[in-house]
Amino acid sequence: MTNQQSRVNNMPLFSQTITDFWRAPFLNGDVLYSDEVFTVAINPDLSEDRRVMVLETADGRVMAVLTPAMADKVGLDQCQDLSEQAFRRKLNEAGVILHGADYLFYYSEADKNVLLQENPEGVLRRLTEQDDAFFSEFESSASEQDLDDAYVELDHWAVFGSFEQNRLVCAASMYPWKDNAQIADLGVLTLTPFRGKGHARKVVRSICKYACEQGYEPQYRCQLDNQASTTLAKAAGLTLFGKWDVISPDSTD
Numbered sequence: 001m002t003n004q005q006s007r008v009n010n011m012p013l014f015s016q017t018i019t020d021f022w023r024a025p026f027l028n029g030d031v032l033y034s035d036e037v038f039t040v041a042i043n044p045d046l047s048e049d050r051r052v053m054v055l056e057t058a059d060g061r062v063m064a065v066l067t068p069a070m071a072d073k074v075g076l077d078q079c080q081d082l083s084e085q086a087f088r089r090k091l092n093e094a095g096v097i098l099h100g101a102d103y104l105f106y107y108s109e110a111d112k113n114v115l116l117q118e119n120p121e122g123v124l125r126r127l128t129e130q131d132d133a134f135f136s137e138f139e140s141s142a143s144e145q146d147l148d149d150a151y152v153e154l155d156h157w158a159v160f161g162s163f164e165q166n167r168l169v170c171a172a173s174m175y176p177w178k179d180n181a182q183i184a185d186l187g188v189l190t191l192t193p194f195r196g197k198g199h200a201r202k203v204v205r206s207i208c209k210y211a212c213e214q215g216y217e218p219q220y221r222c223q224l225d226n227q228a229s230t231t232l233a234k235a236a237g238l239t240l241f242g243k244w245d246v247i248s249p250d251s252t253d
């Protein structure tokens with residue numbers, strides 16, 4: 001087994017679905033450079049919006065993957081010693097801008113088993129198109145920025161909500177993240193006056209339990225500077241998997 005394979009395999013906390021999904025773009029490519037901390041691979045099969053990706057797992061190891069065209073643009077060659085810092089410097093010098101990393105959280109296998117035994121607390125349930133009036137009022141009570149950041153939609157694959165006095169005050173929605181992976185990406189939003197009451201934690205756990213029962217791994221992403229969202233992920237029992245970054249749409253080619 002190569003260093004690279006052992007690196008990505010060494011994630012026993014999480015299910016095979018998760019580790020296989022993140023392993024694929026890196027292990028299916030040609031390894032350009034690998035040491036104990038940093039790996040770079042070239043993969044011609046990356047999609048256009050992911051033609052450069054960097055994943056730092058929670059144990060501090062960093063993997064980068066890029067298309068052959070991007071590797072040429074950045075000026076990578078087979079023989080050089082590389083570090084993460086040197087790689088990022090080469091991206092900068094070539095005008096390649098990364099979007100800005102997101103944290104990735106998932107349930108460990110142990111915590112998922114606890115979740116599946118849990119019964120929901122409070123007035124919360126799955127939402128359907130019959131809840132359009134509740135959801136419209138909910139949206140009209142939230143800021144455009146909050147709605148944009150959370151990306152919670154009533155027509156997503158699964159939607160759950162928490163109520164106070166017959167008013168929807170917190171909602172979460174999920175959609176399958178990629179066609180070929182059983183991973184469901186999650187967004188959640190609580191109306192400002194109702195924050196700090198535990199609504200989001202309960203809704204996140206409920207929708208994640210539902211996803212697990214349908215054979216999906218719940219995925220929770222948030223930007224590194226979103227302290228409230230990071231705190232919620234941990235409160236909901238999720239575990240940090242790593243930090244993931246991709247090329248920015250603003251990057252020059």
